[in-house]
Amino acid sequence: MSTHTMPSADIVFDTLFAYQRSAALGSAIDLDVFTAIDGGARTGREIADRCGAPERAIRILCDYLSTIGLLRKSDGRYELVPESATFLSKRSPAYLGTTARFLLTHELKQNFERLTDAIRQGGVPPDAHNTVAEENPIWIEFARSMMPMMVPAAHGIADLVAESSSGALRVLDIAASHGVFGITIAQRNPRAEIVAVDWAPVLEVARENARGAKVEDRYRTLAGDAFTVDFGDGYGVALVTNFLHHFDPPTCTEFLRKIHRALKPGGRVVELEFVPNPDRISPPVPARFPLTMLAGTPGGDAYTFDELRRQLEDAGFKDVSSHALPTPQTIVIAQKP
């Protein structure tokens, strides 16, 4: 066997060992390595002293982080790169470490330990423990952890919705979670009233955030399963953010019909979604997202813009438009005629 004419196996082993990248980042967040460097520690010894770990271990961790682009090393001194300075140092207002730690919890990762079974079965059975199971407590932690990551999208939605409806506006915020989408609209439009739907314990997090944002007098909650609870009607805007990707297309369309009934004529539905291109392999973040749904839900997926439009039109909406964000997600808006 001639080995010299073969391609390099680097990509195979890099992929096999990719789980170590996740673990290294998780440990660096646990030990607050990035904040230590941001605070002036540069050598392995200095970082080790601030993080309370032996120098050899910190040197190995920081070297590893340098090989994957989260630190820069020269002459034995470590520096932050712009991305780690912005998102991984607690000194940064855009710190995402709490979100990141949540995304690495065993509960979320363990679905991937059974990925082969999920693929053979085409997903996780509805009666099994799964991410969309009723009142899964992970959604409380999700609400507390994911808000920082959703702030840019919340501003994007408010830009599109609140400013064009400066008068009285009733907003239905479905699967409100942390509540940031509705709350941001309420902050922009002093005549907006929000009705937030989610499981009862999750709504406590949303209410807490509404109080923090001083919009609690215009913030109502509606506890229960979004598929069965009575939304009421006459809404000007319905937000359905990070929700549809958990379900198969017929379920999405049926759910959009329920939203359609709750809106007043001229009312708008606003989706926040991972929207891959028609090739389904670009851009990378939306294109990779379906694997998480395959591993954790009975029939979830990421839908292309054409697929989302078809769901919306089948449910009775018109004028479907998409709006890019600085994050990897897309806002899709449609109107009830």
Added chain:
Amino acid sequence: MSTHTMPSADIVFDTLFAYQRSAALGSAIDLDVFTAIDGGARTGREIADRCGAPERAIRILCDYLSTIGLLRKSDGRYELVPESATFLSKRSPAYLGTTARFLLTHELKQNFERLTDAIRQGGVPPDAHNTVAEENPIWIEFARSMMPMMVPAAHGIADLVAESSSGALRVLDIAASHGVFGITIAQRNPRAEIVAVDWAPVLEVARENARGAKVEDRYRTLAGDAFTVDFGDGYGVALVTNFLHHFDPPTCTEFLRKIHRALKPGGRVVELEFVPNPDRISPPVPARFPLTMLAGTPGGDAYTFDELRRQLEDAGFKDVSSHALPTPQTIVIAQKP
């Protein structure tokens, strides 16, 4: 907070979710997706039929593999890339799927679930369950799984050792595992005799491979702990492959002294190691390897060439030289004066 002047958080999330790459590759090997494509399946439907899984699930998996460079997709049809054709299709003589699957076993990955603790403690305590613990059964599976990956290095060692010693040659193969290093020398030099050292159940795998290579009449085994077993003496070559990185530098030097005593004057010690550059962050594979040792051993590491030379010279060796391989490892040879 202006989000538009910020760097992209892509590298942060790509790193967080990197564990999904490992899982996707593991499932694709389990389901034999690459062999199905190599056998002519091109569409999601065709691949799904060969792999016995629903089309939607296979489409999601193959799209994901396309986003990470292990497949190529165009017009809805999937193709292998050179790396997946060579290393991941069972039709290829260089198939590494068995090795890959072993490297993704829970036993090996679970060390990384406790990485933060290992960093705080500077490694895994010697009395805890760890990779170098006595007679860890993982080494039997290792021996069976890792041989294909070590064939190129075995030929590299034989090129350097067997041809320059065509006469009688006694070879001590320490931590022989699958035995491929000693066996390859025995195949090249009909007067070479191998003494393989490892735990008794692992040596059964090596003996089986020696029989398969028809060198069993020149193959002896010595069962036990390499640190305490009596090697005997008068060897012309001692192989210490993928071994020293499990231990701290004083332990390595002390162990090399034991090898020195077992060699005859003029005899050579041959190390196979991950050898990073002095910057310790390049090339990537050797530079990343120490994290695995931090997660799984009390004091292991990857040593630079200067560090390996110092260990060898401190143990009494001279003429230390290094030899590149087509794989990410390096051969280091030194002589007993």
